[in-house]
Amino acid sequence: MRNLVATLRPMRAELLGVAGVVGLLLLAAFAVLARLAALDLPAACLDPESIEVACRGRQFDALQYQNFAGNWGSAVAYSASFVPPIAGIVLGIGAIAKELDQRTAVLAWSVGPSRRGWLLQRAAPLVAIVSLVGLVSAFVFNTMFQLSHGGSEVVETAAFDGIANMGFAPLASGISAFGITTVVGAMLGRLLPGLLAAGAFVLFAALLIQQGNDRIMAGESLVAEVSVAGPGRQVDWLLQAPDGRIISYNEAYFQYGDPQTGEIGPEIVQLTRYVPVEILPQVSARFILFHLVVGLAALTLAFAVVERRSP
Amino acid sequence: MRDVTAGPAIETHGLTKRFRRKVAVRELTVSIPIGGITALLGPNGAGKSTLLKMCVGFERPSGGTLRVFGVDPVRRRRDVVDMLGYVPQAPSLYRDMKVEDHLRLCRALRPGFDIDHARERVVALGIPPTATAGHLSGGEQAQVSLAIALGTRAPLLLLDEPLASLDPLARREFLEVASDAARGGDVSIVLSSHVISEIEPVADRLLVLGEGRVLFEDSVAASLGQHRVLDDGAPVDGLDVVARFPGQGNARHLLVRSSDPAVGRPGSLEEVVIGYLALGKRAA
Numbered sequence: 056m057r058n059l060v061a062t063l064r065p066m067r068a069e070l071l072g073v074a075g076v077v078g079l080l081l082l083a084a085f086a087v088l089a090r091l092a093a094l095d096l097p098a099a100c101l102d103p104e105s106i107e108v109a110c111r112g113r114q115f116d117a118l119q120y121q122n123f124a125g126n127w128g129s130a131v132a133y134s135a136s137f138v139p140p141i142a143g144i145v146l147g148i149g150a151i152a153k154e155l156d157q158r159t160a161v162l163a164w165s166v167g168p169s170r171r172g173w174l175l176q177r178a179a180p181l182v183a184i185v186s187l188v189g190l191v192s193a194f195v196f197n198t199m200f201q202l203s204h205g206g207s208e209v210v211e212t213a214a215f216d217g218i219a220n221m222g223f224a225p226l227a228s229g230i231s232a233f234g235i236t237t238v239v240g241a242m243l244g245r246l247l248p249g250l251l252a253a254g255a256f257v258l259f260a261a262l263l264i265q266q267g268n269d270r271i272m273a274g275e276s277l278v279a280e281v282s283v284a285g286p287g288r289q290v291d292w293l294l295q296a297p298d299g300r301i302i303s304y305n306e307a308y309f310q311y312g313d314p315q316t317g318e319i320g321p322e323i324v325q326l327t328r329y330v331p332v333e334i335l336p337q338v339s340a341r342f343i344l345f346h347l348v349v350g351l352a353a354l355t356l357a358f359a360v361v362e363r364r365s366p
Numbered sequence: 367m368r369d370v371t372a373g374p375a376i377e378t379h380g381l382t383k384r385f386r387r388k389v390a391v392r393e394l395t396v397s398i399p400i401g402g403i404t405a406l407l408g409p410n411g412a413g414k415s416t417l418l419k420m421c422v423g424f425e426r427p428s429g430g431t432l433r434v435f436g437v438d439p440v441r442r443r444r445d446v447v448d449m450l451g452y453v454p455q456a457p458s459l460y461r462d463m464k465v466e467d468h469l470r471l472c473r474a475l476r477p478g479f480d481i482d483h484a485r486e487r488v489v490a491l492g493i494p495p496t497a498t499a500g501h502l503s504g505g506e507q508a509q510v511s512l513a514i515a516l517g518t519r520a521p522l523l524l525l526d527e528p529l530a531s532l533d534p535l536a537r538r539e540f541l542e543v544a545s546d547a548a549r550g551g552d553v554s555i556v557l558s559s560h561v562i563s564e565i566e567p568v569a570d571r572l573l574v575l576g577e578g579r580v581l582f583e584d585s586v587a588a589s590l591g592q593h594r595v596l597d598d599g600a601p602v603d604g605l606d607v608v609a610r611f612p613g614q615g616n617a618r619h620l621l622v623r624s625s626d627p628a629v630g631r632p633g634s635l636e637e638v639v640i641g642y643l644a645l646g647k648r649a650a
Contacts, residue, residue: 058474064467065460158458162468162511165422165452166518167475168444176474365424 062176065159069149070184073142077188080138083131084195087123091202094120124202132199136220139189139229140257146181147236148250150174151361155244160366170361178237178354185233189226196220215288215330218339219265227346231264232257234353241360264345272338276328284327291328294319301326373436375400375522375554376421380430383416383578390416392578393430398556400521402570403548405586406558407639413578414558415455418524421556422452434522451515451553455527457507461500465493465510472514484517487543505536512540516547523547525557529564537561541568566635574639576646586635593638596620596630605629609645611637 063070099109100117110117151174154160167173200217218224236253243249276290294307302310302323311320330338376398383391391413398404406414419425421434423443432439439446459468465488473479485495491509499507508528515523525544529537545568548555559565572589574582582589596602598610598618606623613619621633621641633641 057470061467061470061474064463064471068462157461158454158456159460161424161452161454161458162460162514163471163475164424165447165450165454166472166479166514168447173475365419 058176059180063180065154066146066149066177066181069145069153073145073184073188076138076141077191080131080135080192080195083134084199087127087131087199087202090123090127091120096120128199128203132196132203132217132220135192135195135199136225138192139185139225140232140261142188143185143229143232143234144236144250144253144257146185147233148240148246148253150177150181150233150237150240151357152236152240152244152246152249155240155364155366156246156249158366164366171358174358174361178357182230182233182354185229186226189223189229192225192229193221193223196225214332214335215338218268218335218342219261222339223343224339224346227343227350228261231260231346231350231353234350234357235260238353238357238360241357241364244364260349264342264349268338268342268345271341272330272334275334275338276330278326278328281325281327284329285331285333287329287331287333289327289329293326293328295324295326297322373400374398374433375435376556377433377436378417378430381417381420381427381432382429383413383420383425384428389578391420391427394575394578394580395430396573396580396583398554398573399571400554401548401551403545403555403557403568404571404573405562405565405569406556406573406575407560407562407565408575408581409560409643411577412575414575415526417575418452418526418556418558421446421524422450423447449520449522451518451520451523453508453511453515453523453525453528455530457499457504457511459499459502459507459510461498463499464495465497465499465502466495468499468510468514469495469517472517476518478519480517480519483519484513487513487516491539491543503536505532505539508532508536508540509543512543516543516553519552521553523553523555525555527558527560529559529561534564537564541565544568562636562639563634569635572635572639574642574646576643577649579646581646582639582642589638590632590635592623592625593633593641594622594624594626594630595633595637595641596622600630608641609648611640611644613637 094116096113096116097109100113101120154163163173164170196217214221219228235256239253239256240249243252273290278293293301294304296302296307307319307323311323312318313320374397378394378396381391381394382389394413394417406417408414416425420427420432421439423439423446426440434446435449437445469481469484472484473481488495488510493502493506493509499510502510512525512528528540532540541564544555544557547553557565557569566586569586571585572583573580593608596619598620600620602620602622608621608623610618610620619637621638622629
């Protein structure tokens with residue numbers, strides 16, 4: 056413990072900054088919850104089906120609740136999603152780039168016999184801190200998301216949109232941001248250029264992982280008639296001709312449409328391509344895995360760079 | 367564990383270091399013995415810092431061999447750093463950290479770091495351990511760096527131009543601490559500098575580098591005893607002239623290899639070194 060404090064002491068500014076950001080997030084979440092609690096609405100008022108009957112006389116408050124939760128709850132939820140990558144970048148840049156930029160790595164690398172040991176000593180607790188920030192962020196996001204979506208049923212289908220912000224995903228994205236920033240910082244050895252380049256790489260990696268996951272997810276989608284399709288993420292609308300072919304809207308219109316009304320004939324079946332909600336855990340796990348692989352690969356590379364470069 | 371009482375502390379054979387087109391160290395072959403203070407002298411760009419950085423594993427040689435207590439710092443950097451204490455030219459302290467925090471950090475970084483010894487050194491110089499490094503003077507920061515190097519209890523200290531930015535009093539105090547440590551017998555010191563006059567009272571050996579080459583090496587006593595200085599224009603027939611070098615004002619002198627008291631006058635260490643630097647410049 057004594058050594059841990061001493062090892063992290065050079066990064067006090069970064070740690071305080073991250074603690075400040077997390078504190079602000081929790082404060083904002085608490086403010087939203089406190090405001091909604093002050094309305095003191097019975098649970099029946101939050102259920103769209105029973106609101107007319109059970110919430111007589113409190114409709115205005117219920118509307119206020121929904122507006123506030125929808126606006127501010129969403130704002131806090133989506134703000135929470137930025138916190139783990141920001142924490143990863145801030146702590147990642149402090150881990151190596153700041154030491155190289157301010158020439159303090161000379162002290163560390165000449166006193167400590169092992170550079171790998173030096174990096175491990177500081178990276179391990181920082182990864183733990185980023186993970187904790189990720190869990191807090193996920194908790195805040197989940198709480199605010201449920202508030203702003205007004206019920207578990209909606210959350211279930213909308214969860215695909217929040218996949219990057221729920222469960223262990225923020226933890227993983229924080230670790231990937233930390234790893235990328237660490238290796239970029241180790242290569243450039245400069246604070247500001249390292250920060251800018253790391254920000255760009257973290258954004259690029261996040262988009263790449265998102266796109267990759269979406270593509271794989273599209274391959275796992277199902278096609279079903281609209282009336283029988285289960286809950287999930289809508290990927291595409293399709294039209295099926297009587298002979299079973301999937302056809303475009305234009306084709307359907309010209310072959311089976313009514314030129315007078317513009318309506319397509321009843322022989323055309325409307326289908327939906329969707330990702331069933333049942334595979335949400337699998338999709339989420341893959342998203343987490345991609346981020347963890349990127350983060351750990353980047354960290355491994357950072358160890359190699361630190362081992363070879365001059366301070 | 368290596369035997370750090372036998373063989374040379376640092377040994378190089380044809381050691382070369384290139385930075386793109388610039389050759390910082392050129393086929394350097396040198397042996398620095400264990401014990402005492404070896405002064406590594408030379409002008410800026412002579413390769414002094416590069417040599418020390420290669421010893422501590424901060425730079426990789428482009429060619430030749432380098433051994434520290436017989437160990438290759440490239441292949442076994444960990445073992446070499448374990449045997450070294452290093453003080454860089456610009457103190458590499460954390461500006462917002464207290465001196466005590468530095469010592470604790472070093473204890474966390476290096477098993478066996480003697481925090482009490484380092485703290486004693488710092489306190490003895492009147493530097494409070496609670497002082498923030500950024501608020502210390504250049505001399506005090508250099509002293510803290512030296513105390514940290516001594517706290518490693520390493521058998522070899524590499525001091526890379528630590529005097530460069532210090533005022534005369536701070537230089538004296540720094541050299542006094544370094545000298546005391548070396549006289550204690552447990553530590554060999556390689557002190558790189560271009561402030562020759564300050565080093566003279568504490569150095570045991572001289573190693574003069576110029577243009578990445580060894581221009582001269584010997585003990586300080588032998589250096590002074592085996593060289594004489596002549597005023598320019600004096601007859602030099604039969605004398606082993608090293609080089610002509612500038613003196614005070616417009617005067618020019620000659621450095622010759624001779625221990626004959628009848629030849630010229632005894633030279634100061636500064637004159638001997640400047641003579642060899644002039645030789646190196648002429649050769650380049």
